[in-house]
Amino acid sequence: MLDRTDSHTSPTAGRLRLLMDSSHRAAFWPRDATTDYFATGTTALNDGGAHQIVAQRRGSNLELHVDGRLEETVAITAGGNFSNTLASLFVGIRQDLASQWFVGNLGMLRLSATSLSAAQIARMYRDEAPLFNAGAK
Numbered sequence: 001m002l003d004r005t006d007s008h009t010s011p012t013a014g015r016l017r018l019l020m021d022s023s024h025r026a027a028f029w030p031r032d033a034t035t036d037y038f039a040t041g042t043t044a045l046n047d048g049g050a051h052q053i054v055a056q057r058r059g060s061n062l063e064l065h066v067d068g069r070l071e072e073t074v075a076i077t078a079g080g081n082f083s084n085t086l087a088s089l090f091v092g093i094r095q096d097l098a099s100q101w102f103v104g105n106l107g108m109l110r111l112s113a114t115s116l117s118a119a120q121i122a123r124m125y126r127d128e129a130p131l132f133n134a135g136a137k
Helices: 118-132
Strands: 002-005 015-020 025-031 039-044 053-058 061-066 069-075 088-091
Touching: 025 053, 025 061, 039 061, 039 069, 069 118
Parallel strands: none
Antiparallel strands: 002 015, 002 088, 015 025, 025 039, 053 061, 061 069
16 A cells, blocks of 8 residues: 655665555554564455554554554564655555555545554544545535
8 A cells, every 4th residue: 555665776675564465454564674563453454345544653663553443563673764754655556566556445645743642543533434435525
C-alpha cells in the first residue's frame, strides 16, 4: 500500500512499508541498514468491506491498528527513521519491485508528524466508518 525508502539503489537503505501479507492482513515493515521489524495485524482485509489501518511509531514501539483497535505492538531499537525529508514515498506500488502493486482502493490517506493516541484512533474510526457505507454523502 505504501513504500517509503531512503535510497532507490541500496537494498540495505532505511525503508518503511505498509502492505498486505499473503494472508490478507495489514503488515507494517520498517527496516534500518541491518534490522527488519514487523508488526502484523490479525484482521483479514479481503472481506469486501472498508478498513481503517493506522501504522505508527510511538517512541520505541511500532503500533498497528485496524478498524480502531490496536492489533500489534513491536519494540524497535533503531529502525523506522520517519524523519528523512529526502526519502521517496510510493503509494500503491513497491519502489523496488514494480510488479507488486496494491489491488484495491485507498481512501482518506493521511500522513502525520505526530503519533495518535489509541483513543484518537478509535474515535476517528467510529466517526468516519459511516462515510464508506453505500450511498454515503
